[in-house]
Amino acid sequence: MNDRINSSNNVINTTNSTTPQDLGLHFLEMVRFGLCDTDDDESPTELNTINSSGGFLFVAIDKLSIKYTNVNLHGHDVGVIQANKPAPVKRLVYYFEIHVKDAGAKGQIAIGFTTDRFKVRRQPGWEPNSCGYHGDDGLLYRGVSKKEPFGPTYTSGDTVGAGINYASRELFFTKNGVVVGAVEKDIKGPLFPTIAVHSQNEEVQVNFGQKPFVFDLKAWEAQERMKQQATIEKLSLPSNVSYRIVRSYLEHYGYEDTLRAFDMACESTVPPIYISQETGSDDQDNTYALNQRKTLRQLIRKGEIDAALGKLNEWYPQIVQDEKSATSLLLHCQKFIQLVRVGALKEAVNFGRNHLAKFYGLPGFQDLIQDTVALLAYERPQESPVGYLLEDKQREILADAVNAMVLSTNPNVKDLQCCLHPYLERLLRQLTACCLVRRSLNGDQGEAFQLQRVFDSIER
Template sequence: MQVYQETLERRFYEDLQVPVHGCVIGNIPSEVLSKIPCAWCNKDKCEYLELTKKNLCLKYQGPGKRNEDAAAARTLFPVPSCCAIFYFEIKVVSAGRDGFIGIGLSAANVSLNRLPGWESNSLGYHGDDGNAFRDSGTGTPYGPTFTTGDVVGCCWNLMKGVVFFTKNGLALPIAFRNVAGILYPTVGLQTPGEIVEANFGGQNFIFDLLTYAKQEKLDLMSRIYGRQLYLEDNKLMNDILDYLVHQGYTCTAVSFSRDTNQGEWVNEELQKAVSRHSICSLISHGYIDEAMKEMEQVYPNVCQNRKVVFQLLCQKFVELIRKGKVDKAVELGKTQLVELVTCEDDSENASYLNEISSLLAYEDPSNSPASYLLDYSKREAVAQILNDAFLQAEKCPRLSRLESLVKHLQVLLEKLVTIQDAEASLLSLQDFLIR
């Protein structure tokens, strides 16, 4: 497990990606991207605050005599509940007379004549005394004071439900736990001359948010892998072997089976896989006649499948054009292909036959508008159709158990993001496909 952990850490910083959208970390749905906090709201601020510099700079212009003279501002949109981490910073342009400046989060119904943290459903870190406030006018000692020139940040880790603050790029301890709900970035000022300017990701943060997010993602994945389900589950080992056999990786399957003592059934299944792989390999190399001959011997029932035969003959038609054997291609089209289309009365097949027949109109098909039909990927597509037909004939599922598991994982991650699970927003399918 220790070796795996070290490998995971190394791969994380080399390969794994952290989705960043300004002040937000996480895979954010497109409809939410336009609602990320990016400035203070002109309609959701106290009248004592002057708003400038594209709604990022706040200047206190109130009397500044009593607590009731405090003035707060919130952003237009709340922190997206579907993100993993949210962070923003303010620069204290001027601490003014007393430096009664607070930064934090608050709900939409919190009074704008209060510093963040003084009222229910709000929390904050204040510069004059370094105290942290939550739902109360009485604070608790938390961190250093801050004043003119300092840059202070607020980070809400929605995965863990914790909030901490930063000063001049250095993270301070966790200030609040069990933080949840619909909260808005908030700043409060209270005495004349106080000026702050916010950064919601429009410029580089002083705090290294990306490194913090990477470490959080590493911790999350370590907890997932720490359960050792992937390391000790014999069923999964068997599923891996099933995948290798399913895909025709016969040599690898034999080695894997021997090294892991898995799959007593593997010999019989390997023989089937060898046959499937052999025929599909012939298709991939353009040897259609040879593939059809081998198919007649091993899978005679598939030879009765008109749709499969049509695809094979169409590819044969293309291969004849590729080799310059136009007369043989025309003969094949007039006889077998037209007959198949007529018997099946299949409009889709008829359309495809017309499409590949367009190759006959060009003296040099490889440099014509229809040259895409000569692409080697067409061979692979036919080979896949054939492999699916073989699996169906053997009463095997089209997908191996491991492939189905991966698809289920993808759907699960998408569903978790849809229901706004914070941890899921930090993950992607690629994180689990160790290369």
């Protein structure tokens, strides 16, 4: 079910004007995505020694430890420092911790979040657009004159953490691995992890994730996702509807054996249901060339490209003999890749000259051909910049492309969209669109919905 979402979560769209010769272009873009799938949501790595109240604190060489070096006489004599980057927003939660090595004379240590316009001479929470959990009194400060009882005090030897739950739109704090409490995240804009020390000899070490947290963040994230899942599961759906959606998925991808077992398991418990013909195909069309599509998928997934090409030449010669189609290109590239996989480099060179060269002059194909041929240039191609081509998911993409092309040969198909996506994937696409809108209403903060992640979590 390998679908493709780009880094900005825009779903690739194939319009109704797509011709059978063009279907492979959809899957060609999915192959290209293997090279460009990067995460630009960078996390803080150290403390910002440029923007800090340097006169009141000392920052260690590692930029992860601070110590108050003065004698505080005034409320503004605070040693405050922010992280070098704001908290990343493209995730479910962001979290960091501090370890109080020495609480000093008064234990006036604070942890929290501030904006880039925060005055770095005040405790987090003492100014607008900031929030801080303070160690000496256990209070939570949120802006001028806003303080409230929150949690226990903390002192030498304690580890305290601060996090942002983007799903619930809350800031939360921990002490020694236990959640102290959470408050509404009412601060707008990028938030910087911030630490403050305010009395002689106070010393704090910061952990931005370079080492394991005291707080079990992964378990907490799992609980948050379970809460979301529980909300989804409260929605009622007739069993026969879900049965038909799953069945159409198995039919679409040619999983004949699984389909037979699924029908037998549901035969006595699930009544049949008929789905309206929005796509121009009926139940009989869904099983079109089912056995042949199953065979082709199995061969491609096992890397037996020669055998798959042979079957296609026998059953659907128009698919492989079109030397201008993206599907034909993908088949020939995969043949080259398989030769590289088994170390048949001379055969790969000859195959490239005799077959891949025919596609090179066609617009839109050069980059994939260049990446494919570049596998020969590396002693360890799996570790190279083009190593993505050797991943199993590339064979899965090819299998989906061939499956779609075979479905497109059905004379009863009126809309080629049904060749690309079964009902289940279309529902997931709608879910993606809804999640994107919801995220935009939250200032584009929170975990970016990845349709590919959903697909990968479903076993075929």
